Amino acid sequence: MRTSVFYYISMRKIVITSGKGGVGKTTVTATLGRKLAQSGFRVVLVDGDVGLNNLDVVTSIERRVVYDMSDVLAGKCRAFQALVADTQSPMRILPSSKDSTALTTQAFRGIVDGFSDFDFVIIDCPAGIEHGFHRAVSAADEAIVVTTPSASAIRDADKVIGLLAGYRLTDVSLVVNRVRADMVMRGEMIGASEIGALLHTPPIGVIPEDDMITLYQQLGSVPAAAVSDRFFELLAQNVANGTKSFTDVRAKRRLFRRR
Numbered sequence: 001m002r003t004s005v006f007y008y009i010s011m012r013k014i015v016i017t018s019g020k021g022g023v024g025k026t027t028v029t030a031t032l033g034r035k036l037a038q039s040g041f042r043v044v045l046v047d048g049d050v051g052l053n054n055l056d057v058v059t060s061i062e063r064r065v066v067y068d069m070s071d072v073l074a075g076k077c078r079a080f081q082a083l084v085a086d087t088q089s090p091m092r093i094l095p096s097s098k099d100s101t102a103l104t105t106q107a108f109r110g111i112v113d114g115f116s117d118f119d120f121v122i123i124d125c126p127a128g129i130e131h132g133f134h135r136a137v138s139a140a141d142e143a144i145v146v147t148t149p150s151a152s153a154i155r156d157a158d159k160v161i162g163l164l165a166g167y168r169l170t171d172v173s174l175v176v177n178r179v180r181a182d183m184v185m186r187g188e189m190i191g192a193s194e195i196g197a198l199l200h201t202p203p204i205g206v207i208p209e210d211d212m213i214t215l216y217q218q219l220g221s222v223p224a225a226a227v228s229d230r231f232f233e234l235l236a237q238n239v240a241n242g243t244k245s246f247t248d249v250r251a252k253r254r255l256f257r258r259r
């Protein structure tokens with residue numbers, strides 16, 4: 001039987017961050033969490049985007065929220081009682097509070113550490129590098145930086161990676177989101193391996209631009225037929241195994257090119 005010490009050690013706390021807003025942090029948090037949960041891991045998502053939270057919308061738990069983080073802090077309930085079950089996987093979600101005033105870095109870390117029965121705690125970080133960023137990153141052991149191939153997102157990712165060096169993190173890796181293979185092929189968009197080299201950070205996931213995400217996200221799930229689905233699966237495999245392999249779109253096209 002596993003001891004509580006082992007549980008604590010085995011829990012992985014990963015923050016999904018970016019610097020720039022709107023690059024896909026919440027999308028990656030929700031979909032990666034689901035993939036890991038569907039593979040049998042015990043997963044809890046923690047909405048660290050206090051005040052501007054939308055993890056509840058993206059996971060479609062909005063109407064089922066009874067307690068949130070502020071109720072946990074106020075002692076109205078225990079953290080596990082505030083968890084809401086995902087409809088698409090065995091994953092649980094801790095909704096964010098509307099008010100961030102009582103939510104200190106220490107209190108947030110305490111809540112995250114309380115989930116020691118889980119294999120993965122994935123924290124959805126707010127945009128920016130202010131207090132909310134500090135609070136979310138301080139509670140984690142590992143960080144995944146999400147960027148898109150746009151110059152401004154890459155520049156913000158660079159800043160964030162520099163800041164992350166000041167935290168006690170065991171691993172920092174990269175997810176490049178909204179990649180257009182056709183544009184990368186034509187040299188109109190920078191590829192994930194080049195972005196990884198620029199940022200000196202290994203990409204562990206490349207997610208294509210996928211209209212299905214935009215279309216279906218407001219309904220709380222994206223169908224498995226979506227082109228991005230197997231790319232999220234590869235990302236989840238890397239996260240689960242601690243590996244850093246990925247296939248760049250350019251390399252993949254070369255592989256399948258007719259001679």
Ligand SMILES: Nc1ncnc2c1ncn2[C@@H]1O[C@H](COP(=O)(O)OP(=O)(O)OP(=O)(O)O)[C@@H](O)[C@H]1O
Pocket residue numbers: 018020021022023024025026027028049126127177178179207208209210211213214217228
């Ligand atoms: N790969 C993708 N293809 C198409 N649309 C995407 C993709 N990833 C995310 N989006 C869309 O981009 C928008 C922003 O995504 P999301 O909310 O996940 O970003 P965020 O980084 O969490 O934003 P914020 O900084 O505001 O919290 C959403 O409308 C989402 O549906």
Ligand SMILES: [Mg+2]
Pocket residue numbers: 025026027049054124125
């Ligand atoms: Mg978000």
